[in-house]
Amino acid sequence: MVTIIGYGEMAKAIITRLIEKDIKIEVVGRDEKKLEEIRYLYPVKTAHIDGFDIENKRVILAIKPHALDEVSKCLKGQAELLISILAGVSIEKLHTINAEHYIRAMPNIAAFKGASTTAVTGDIAMKEEAVNLLQAIGRVIWVESEKDLDIATAVAGSGPAFLALVAEAMTDGAVAAGMKRDIAQEFVKGLFFSFSHLTDEHPAIIKDRVMSPAGTTAAGIKALEENGARNTFMEAVMKAYERTKK
Numbered sequence: 476m477v478t479i480i481g482y483g484e485m486a487k488a489i490i491t492r493l494i495e496k497d498i499k500i501e502v503v504g505r506d507e508k509k510l511e512e513i514r515y516l517y518p519v520k521t522a523h524i525d526g527f528d529i530e531n532k533r534v535i536l537a538i539k540p541h542a543l544d545e546v547s548k549c550l551k552g553q554a555e556l557l558i559s560i561l562a563g564v565s566i567e568k569l570h571t572i573n574a575e576h577y578i579r580a581m582p583n584i585a586a587f588k589g590a591s592t593t594a595v596t597g598d599i600a601m602k603e604e605a606v607n608l609l610q611a612i613g614r615v616i617w618v619e620s621e622k623d624l625d626i627a628t629a630v631a632g633s634g635p636a637f638l639a640l641v642a643e644a645m646t647d648g649a650v651a652a653g654m655k656r657d658i659a660q661e662f663v664k665g666l667f668f669s670f671s672h673l674t675d676e677h678p679a680i681i682k683d684r685v686m687s688p689a690g691t692t693a694a695g696i697k698a699l700e701e702n703g704a705r706n707t708f709m710e711a712v713m714k715a716y717e718r719t720k721k
Contacts, residue, residue: 476501477608478529478554480546481537482509485560488586489535490517492611495589503527505549529554529572533608536572540564547571556601558608562628563719565621566597576601579621581628584635586612594618594627629715637711642667 530552591613
């Protein structure tokens with residue numbers, strides 16, 4: 476049995492994938508209408524959070540970070556394992572909820588497709604347990620520190636939004652060049668699919684293989700470099716990482 480506290484979009488993604496793995500779920504929250512919706516959507520138990528006993532339970536905390544203090548006051552008992560997906564909330568802060576073992580994890584929106592790249596860190600004694608559980612939503616990468624997890628949040632957590640901006644910009648570029656938007660969208664969609672099959676190679680090698688002397692790719696790369704694309708993405712990751720510390 477896994478207890479999920481929260482019923483937002485990421486919680487729903489996790490619920491969906493754990494159910495597919497035949498893992499029993501209970502969902503805990505304070506909004507009865509939202510709990511009713513969860514019962515309608517999924518074959519799970521639900522419970523109100525006030526006075527909820529987490530004694531010896533495996534708990535996934537999937538709430539808004541600002542709600543941590545309020546939620547912790549509602550719970551009683553000591554969880555066996557607490558896995559938090561709260562961005563920027565340290566394990567030290569998680570101690571407001573009583574647990575034997577603490578794990579931080581940062582999945583991304585692709586969890587809905589079972590294709591998340593999830594960073595995980597925390598109590599090494601529960602590494603295998605946490606990794607096995609979170610593999611239900613995709614690939615899991617264990618990192619050695621909370622700093623690494625916060626950096627991973629900026630890359631893998633925020634990254635889908637950054638790449639969505641790239642996809643939108645490339646589509647607009649094709650439209651500006653004269654292509655119909657629906658066709659441009661199909662080509663950009665296909666591009667991302669194609670690139671996903673090349674990621675076992677170093678990015679520089681991929682670039683060099685495509686970029687021939689005085690060719691179309693060389694002209695495009697030159698334009699990207701002149702307009703600071705590389706530095707812009709580096710800054711985006713740095714800014715996202717800095718926000719995790721606030």
